[in-house]
Amino acid sequence: MDSPVQALPQRLAIGMVPPTLQLQPEPHQQTTTPKVHGIQASLLIPGRGSPIKNAILIIHEKTITWVGPTASLPPKYVSIPTIHVPILLPGLWDVHTHYFGVVSSTAGYDSLLGPAALAGARTVRDLKNTLFAGFTSVRELGGYAGEISPAVEDGSIVGPHIYSAIAPISMTAGHGDIHNLPIGTVLDACAHGLPFAVCDGVPDCIRTVRLMIRRGAKCIKVCATGGVFSLLDSPQDTQFSPEELKAMVDEAARAKRVVAAHCHGKEGILAAINAGVKTFEHGSYMDEECIKLMLEKDIIYCPTASVVEGGARNADDMPPINRKKILETAVHARHAYRLAIKNGVKIALGTDQASSTPGNYNSHGANGKEIFYAVKAGMTPLQAIEACTAISPETLGPHMAPKSGQLKEGYDADMIALSENPLENIDLLSEPDNITHVWKDGMLSKSP
Ligand SMILES: [Zn+2]
Structure with missing residues (x-):
């Protein structure tokens, strides 16, 4: 041999x-x-x-x-x-990634419906690029890397440590639903391996959290507001009822998982905080009232500046509906980020990296730019490095956080x-x- x-x-x-x-x-x-x-x-x-x-x-x-x-x-x-x-x-941490195996930064969600094996094959290079960019750990808030991670652990492929939520959990018509497809098609794809999940009502929400844990989730991701890259909702829409959010946080806690909430609008941020999430993502319309509660409850904010700044810079490539949303949201997101730093909110850096096409702002391997944006928003270089290392494991909660960073x-x-x-x-x-x-x-x- x-x-x-x-x-x-x-x-x-x-x-x-x-x-x-x-x-x-x-x-x-x-x-x-x-x-x-x-x-x-x-x-x-x-x-x-x-x-x-x-x-x-x-x-x-x-x-x-x-x-x-x-x-x-x-x-x-x-x-x-x-x-x-x-x-x-x-080793650096990116606490907000998605390994979807999609070869575009601006494709709609329906482009995710290809064969899972193809997405997995593309993810092999993406995981290597992440590791070689210095990121030895990622929290994946929806994507295929969670289910691929045993292959990284046994040495079959090269990649960072992966702590995945498996799928972003969304309500029907929510941020993680695929609005331009029949709902039956979406639910069928979710049931057959697509790393998305759509559920409504407390019992269905609880079952969906259990399904994520069954598929290997180390944390749970919920969509508490509309988003930029979904079609028919607004980033300011509040999604899921307080009862549904609380039920998912409680169910995750029974399995020693914490919840990450995608949220832009203030009402959704407050609902997520009150439901007991550990981190929230994007937080574009966060204000002093949100910050006060976050400080009280030791909640971590993940600003995802890479997708905000990169998205805004490349808005012309997007469909008009998404272009309008990114340009509006970016203005608020920049303000929220500065406000959070000024008020001493605990921040962990995540990029929202999701593209398998090399060389764009959203490509796996371009993760390090997030640290540059953190300094631009007001952190010292040492603070930005801490937000990308020592703080990061805390986003997984006390039971799942490794001694890392x-x-x-x-x-x-x-x-x-x-x-x-x-x-x-x-x-x-x-x-x-x-x-x-x-x-x-x-x-x-x-x-x-
Ligand atoms: Zn994301």
Whole structure:
């Protein structure tokens, strides 16, 4: 068997990256990274807290076991294999993605009705692009990645850790319904693998949450208002009754899941908050009243600036109805984002990335631009990095959140390296080529 393992150098010299490790790890290659190894960095940005100069991080299998200044390294670690990188950060998180396998950023929802296997095949490249952009974890709020994730976990394909809601749950005529198709067609597609879900009334809502959990959901996504890319509703429409929303939050909680709510309009935001959701997405018409409640209830806001800014910039490519909605919503969304930062709302970064066509604002792999937008909206570079790392796992709630997003003892060994300092130029994180190294579960997935 001519496997890459046989070509692996016998010894790992300090400061050298074995060339074999530049390959994507296959399951049989997982022995190529030493059990205990170190990464030395001129600057280590821990995700939360102050950066450390001349630092070293020690990994034992999948876990970070020591972090600190190189000068304080415990003697037992001094002779382990170590590589040096200029800048080391925690692996990034995108807490709002969709892997739909659709090759356009502006196609209507009906374009999702192709074969699931085709969407899954396209998702293979999208997952790799996400990981190679430095995003070692994603929360997927509807899409195929949730059901594909076992293939990532067993090493069949390359991708980030996936925490999926499986489908956005919508009421009939709601944001996640496909308004230009007969309802029977939509319900049939949902029942046969389309990552969408339409339900009405408390019993049906409860059953739908259970169906999502049955399909592997690690969190639940509900559509509490209309949206921009749906056809017949307005982003300001409130969707689902308070009783339906509360029933879904309670049912999710029984299975230790939290709920993410898609909402734009203020009334829907308040309804979602009162129902007990953990995060809300977009939040375009959020105001001081919403913010006060969010702070009280420790609710996380995910502003999705990439889709707001990218969508507004590319509005001419959209059907007139969606163009009008994106241009109106973007004005409010920008204001809401600034207001949230000013008032100290807890923010986690998510992009709403959904396109399998490379090279557009909505493509998987373009996730890093969200950090640039966070700084543009008023965060410091360190705050923006924290919103994309240390805060992110909290969006999954206390029971589902992994120990991730920080370079800290006991945390998952997911890291990225750059050759230049993103604190001096945050836009470096927007370009996947600037991410020189990616480690996931302690293993090197990408290197120069
Ligand atoms: Zn979304």
